[in-house]
Each structure stands twice: as C-alpha cells, then as structure tokens.
Amino acid sequence: MEQYSFIERVKTSFQYLVDDYGFSIANERYDPQSFGNSLVEFRSETTAIRLILDRSQVLVDLGPISWNPNSWFSLSSVMEFLAPEAGESAYVFPETWESYYDMIDWQVNRLAHILRRYCSLVLTGQFDAWEELERRRRKEAENGYKVLTGKDFPKKGNVGRAA
C-alpha cells in the first residue's frame, strides 16, 4: 500500500499558488514520531503561506516573510478581516471518520478552495493590514482571557516579530 504523504497532497491541491501567484516551496517537514505532523511552506517575494498538519488538524498560516513564522496569522483571522460576509468558518475539523487519510484530504482540499476564494489580496501580495490584524488578535485574546479568568492580560513579551 502506498504510504500517505500530506506533503504531496498539499503540493497538488495548492499547485495554483505556484502556477498563478508566483509562490515556490521554501520548506517542508514531516515528523512521524510526533503524530505524523507535517508542514509545507510556500513563499512569494512578500508573503508566506504555511500548510500545517498538527495532530490531524490542517491549519493555514499566512504572513509577511519579514515576520517571525510564530507571529503569522491563521486563515481564520485573515478571512474574518477580508471576507466577514463569508458565513463559513475557515476551519472545520471532522469529529469522526471512516478513513483517517480521507479526512485529512478533505480538510486540505477545502482549505485550498477557501484560500483562493477569499484571500486573493494576500496571494497577490497586495494585503498591507498585517499590523491591524495583529492589533485585533491581541485585543481578542485580552478580552477572552479577562472573561475566562477575571484577570488582566499581561503586558506583551519582548520577542520581536522579525524573522
């Protein structure tokens, strides 16, 4: 039986990033001893897009290539900003499955469609509201933390965003 490869599936489903938007693959990684976690990172001259398989959940991170990858934004953040009328969540994680790898493929294909449909400004390198996204993300975390704990969110750490 052919071994499943998240990396190859991503390359196929996101080939349009290379063909239509000038991205190339900058990094790929597979950790079989850590849940089979994997990633594929695409980069253009300005923008990075990273597909991550994290504990069987497929995630998309986007951000300026000049920022630390740890500070890039989830597809849900970008979609909420660019397409608030979308009416669908960026991430949908199946609760049960008959075929584990079909379940992963379903997420990959869905995200490939969503990214292309709602995030063309990012794909073309014209998106310039990263700082605003950062401000909103921070505010949301502050509010959520306050609601859950009744305590104030601590001041930000001194780790820079520079890559």
Place this chain on the structure above:
Amino acid sequence: MAFLLQGDSPDLNVTPEDVASQRLGGALLVSGAILATGGALAGTAGAERAGTTAVTAACADGDCTNEAVAASQALKQMTHGPVPETMAKSRILETDWTVIGKYPAYLEKAKQLGANALNDPVEKWNALGSRAAQWARNVEFLDDAIAKGHSFRLATEFAVGWKEEGTFFKKELVYLLSKGYELKVIDGAEWLVKLEK
C-alpha cells in the same frame, strides 16, 4: 467517506544559558519570607542574596514580619517589576516544564529547553479513531503534567492560539486556564503558571 463535523466551538525565547542563569539567580518568595537559592550569583541576584542574608540574621528573634516586608519591597525594586512576576518566575524555576503550542514551534522549543511535550507516533495517534478520543489523550497528557506540578511554556503566543477556534492548542489554553493556571510573561516568554499550590 463519512465523518461527522462539528461547528466551531468551543513564544518567546529562553535559551539553555538563560535557564542556567535564571536558576542560579532565582529567588523564592514563600509566605512573606524571601529565600534565595544558593550558588554563584551575579548582578541583582547578588544583591538579592545580600538582602536575604540580612533578613536571616535579623530574624534571629523569631519574628520576621517586618524584615520580610522590607526585603520584599527591596526585591521588588531590584527586579524592576511587581512582586507577582517574581513569584511566577520563582515558581517556574522550581518546577519541571511542559511545552505546548503549535507545530513545529512546540517541538523545537521542547528540544531547546529539554522539556516535556506531547509526542505520540503517527500510528498510535491515528488509531484513536475520533477527535474526542484524541482530545481525551491530550487531556490525559495535560493532567499528568499538572499532577507533577509542571509549569507550561507557550511555544506559540497565547494571542495566536486564542484566535484559532477548535484547535487542540486553543483547547489546551482554555483547559489550563480552567485549572487555575495564569498567563505570565517572564523575560519575554509566555508561561501558564499555577501560583497557588
């Protein structure tokens, strides 16, 4: 293919060298009295030790209340921060560490710090068969670390994880907060720490 869907529901860079210097320079605040760790101290840590020695000597009469308050205030000034942050730092330094965060950051940070992290091989993880079973395995891991008194180092910023509804990392954050852990920023790194034992 068939699977059920559920609607959306419900870092920071300490190096080994940093860790070593923090462990040497750490001060532990317990019940109003300040106890400094032994070993070679430098900079403000040395001043902390000097202050502690004075407190110890002055407490010979058995009543350390005034001395403890004074030393606490002095320590606060020396560390240029509120006393709670010092308590959190001390707590972190006296516990073992578990790293949580998004992939691949959590793996890299755990390796860098020599810390604990959830790591199951792909075959074991896939065989669990449902998201609920996977989360149960995740909770088992967190509960084990909690039982051992670990502090949790965030390899991915809290705000980044908080924004991602339904992910395991977001669920871990909510779970640990529900268990009484607090978010603290220590030397630029984010930690979830339980100050009340």
